[in-house]
Amino acid sequence: MHSPPADPLKSGWYAALGTLQRMASLPQQPQQFSQDWQQLQQNPSQFFAGLVTEGAVVAEALEATCQQFSGRAWGDRPLPKYINRPNDQSFLQPYELKNTQLFGFVLEGSLAQLQKLCDRSLNQPADGSVHYQVAIPYVILSFQHMGRVSSLNPPDANRGFLSEKEVAIWVLTLAGKKCGPVFRAERLAWFIPYMFASNEPIIASGREVCGFPKELGKFKLPDLNQLTQPAHLQALTWKTLSPQTPARWETLIQVQAAEPQSEPIKRWQTAAEAGRHLVELLLSGQNAIDIPGWELPFSLADDLLTGEVPIVLLKQFRDVVRGDRACYQAIVETPAQLTALQAGGLLGAEHLGYQFTVAIGQFASHPLVQDLGLTTQGSSLQPDSPLQVPVKFAFWVDFDFQLQNGQIIWEARR
Structure with a gap:
């Protein structure tokens, strides 16, 4: 009263x-x-x-x-304290990732299809608050092994570390503002539409904390000493989407290399050298990309490996009452900072070095070729057999990096 x-x-x-x-x-x-x-x-x-x-x-x-x-x-809502449990699978960020060996395979995609993917996952939810524009018509397919993944903050920094295998698709975007037809680029950001990981804590931490679209995978990673041995990713897939379709573990991606036509082309001594060389290869044969206020080639060379480049992700959780709605949805950017480059180099490009081909399975649950607009070669005798995708060039790097605390770029309001 x-x-x-x-x-x-x-x-x-x-x-x-x-x-x-x-x-x-x-x-x-x-x-x-x-x-x-x-x-x-x-x-x-x-x-x-x-x-x-x-x-x-x-x-x-x-x-x-x-x-x-x-x-x-004003973004000053008090947040409840996270309840820690001894067996918690979601580790406290930021994270340190050491002894990371990454094999990258650059595939040609479609700017239009890649933009549709960015629009669906990022621009449409944000509704004009921010805009992500695909920078180049290529994606990077990466196979990587992280020897030591751990938290940098106690109490989880004192829990120990994990090793991890992953496969991911990387799309380079320009983040900025769009006013009508005019786009003003402000920064680079890597968008990851597909990502597969080998253990549950890495999946839980990546999805719950940062919004990485991680799912469980089974892997055979490339071996630097035996590159002609196939590498592959197996995933839990659905061939078609129907009530009668069972989920099956199938080979989604396989990478095959032919015997090299020459010795390895180039070995990088520094991160700056690697960044400049990768930019030259990415932009070779392409028309200059002219975006007002953004000198793309120079910024790429500076930021691709040497700078703190954010990874942009859609972080969301399905609502428990209304399953067609998200109880939380946000566009987040998490900076990845290179801390050390031990080694790296180019494995193959055009008619030099190893000649790689990527075979991608056709599954309704994982429409990689359609989503990315990948260029395929040859025609298959069987319509459901894997599609062959040529590799523009391939590289490897051995490095350490940190995944920093993220930033909320846009957040849905109730």
């Missing part, structure tokens, strides 16, 4: 709110008018006190709503 305030101005404000509240309820309770009129004649002070009490409830609700809106608008 609210007691009448001593301040006459506040009492008048509460009485006015109470009057508005009663007027709003008259269509549903028409008899209330005669009851109020009778009470006003018999006991005016009691009638006024009732209006003040009802108005105080309305004022309290309005104040709570304003505080909630203000907190959301």
